[in-house]
Amino acid sequence: MESSLHLTRDGSTRSWPGKDTDGNAHLPCVQDTGDSRYRLGPAVTCDWTRFQRFARTGLAGHDEDGDPALRRALALVRGRPFTGIDPQRCAWAEPAIQEMVSAVVDVAYELATRRREVDDIRGAVWAARRGLLAAEESERLHRQIFLARHAAGDIGALREAAARLARINEQLLGGVDLEAETAELPRNLLPRPVTRAR
Structure with missing residues (x-):
């Protein structure tokens, strides 16, 4: 609720x-x-308990039941928990919110990794984006999108994803430094400009 x-x-x-x-x-x-x-x-019933049940099933198995369970868990995510509720009235919920957000990010990261490993780029991007609904600042999930876009050879989408993270970082976090791995990844994945010999 x-x-x-x-x-x-x-x-x-x-x-x-x-x-x-x-x-x-x-x-x-x-x-x-x-x-x-x-x-x-x-x-x-509660979406959170359903999410936990699906997540447990999915994280426990890399079989035919695992990935669909993780997908069902992420399909329940509609945004950051308790969004739209007066924070003053729900200060008691902050530890629960952090627990939920961490769990969503972990599940999204795991499913995105699994989908990339089998060259399901669309599935990997979907999983990462579902996680970003709860934690749009998650660099782990943005890195998943970078890697998926690179694997697909979609350089335009990779540039767009890097620009999106830069905007989020500026708006939400006041332009704090990105983790070194996150900052370096687009530079390593994007093609280097060609310099002509004179």
């Missing part, structure tokens, strides 16, 4: 999630005392 639920005296917010097919509330009261407590019902 993307935001916390605020319970009102008349229970109107508690009724907002609705009921399951058996008529049980999705947010049932589990302690009906002065400080009533509520818990999400068993039918309520």
